Amino acid sequence: MPKLTDAERDELLPTLPEWNHDAGRDAITRTFRFADFNAAFGFMTRVAMLAEKADHHPEWSNVWNRVEILLTTHDANGLSRRDIALAKAIDALV
């Protein structure tokens, strides 16, 4: 899975307007907020199943109703199409 080219970034990153590009990690990040822990962890469970099915997993953290997700492809040493696909699948949950 190769790292995204400059042309692919120009095409794909604007399709994820809710995600921020972390240039230092070459990753994309998004913070989600929910009504409470129950809702936040319910969301995490749905993301976990997406991730397991795609065999591509987030780096993520949770505090009460907040979930922070960072996506990057360790094997590519940066963003790949797998991150874009997982971000879109996550966005479709909310």
Add this chain to the structure above:
Amino acid sequence: MPKLTDAERDELLPTLPEWNHDAGRDAITRTFRFADFNAAFGFMTRVAMLAEKADHHPEWSNVWNRVEILLTTHDANGLSRRDIALAKAIDALV
């Protein structure tokens, strides 16, 4: 829920030998490693249910097979007996 006294810390923290005391946050932390993401998230789901039942929630993060948990009591501005109880319940899962 009051913050633990010095005497309570001397009594209770040694009962959690796998946990580290983060003096800056006045929190306790522990890192867990599992075979894979499936096992790590399965553990997180069990912890989430303990936390919800206790109405006391961790600050935590996950990367693949690793889960880092930090426990503190925001209302007490530091460690309370609720953190000790949740840590013991988490330890009993593994």
